[in-house]
Amino acid sequence: MNDSTVTFKIDGAEYSLDVESLTFGEVEVLEDETGKPFGDLDFDSAKALMVLAFLARKRKEPLFTLEEMRALPISAVEPVEESPTDAGTTGEVVDDGSGSQSSQ
Numbered sequence: 001m002n003d004s005t006v007t008f009k010i011d012g013a014e015y016s017l018d019v020e021s022l023t024f025g026e027v028e029v030l031e032d033e034t035g036k037p038f039g040d041l042d043f044d045s046a047k048a049l050m051v052l053a054f055l056a057r058k059r060k061e062p063l064f065t066l067e068e069m070r071a072l073p074i075s076a077v078e079p080v081e082e083s084p085t086d087a088g089t090t091g092e093v094v095d096d097g098s099g100s101q102s103s104q
Contacts, residue, residue, distance in 0.1 A: 006043075007080040008053040010072070014080065017056035026055050033066070046074075053077050 007016040022030070027038050033051045034041060041048050054069040 006052055006056070008056055009078040009080055010053055010057055011076050015053070015056035015060060017052060017059065019052070022055070029055065029066075049079065050077070053079075 004020040005016055005018045007014060030051050031038055034047050054066055058064050
């Protein structure tokens with residue numbers, strides 16, 4: 001995944017969304033719901049995260065509604081952060097010049 005991809009677990013299922021691939025309609029929903037222009041959004045705000053999670057799920061489940069998203073308890077939605085040890089793991093042994101070798 002790239003830096004512009006956000007991933008959420010919603011009711012235990014994982015949904016990803018590449019923010020750079022948002023359509024004009026999706027950006028419109030994001031701006032309408034947060035009340036801020038896209039360029040001014042605080043992606044750490046609960047409202048922005050809710051709408052991003054909604055859009056990610058809606059892409060996989062087109063009939064999913066914003067009202068259904070709003071009805072979910074906060075505990076049902078969990079942002080997923082990629083572990084630094086998972087990023088770029090290839091199984092190769094790498095010599096970092098320190099005399100020790102690490103597996104990547």
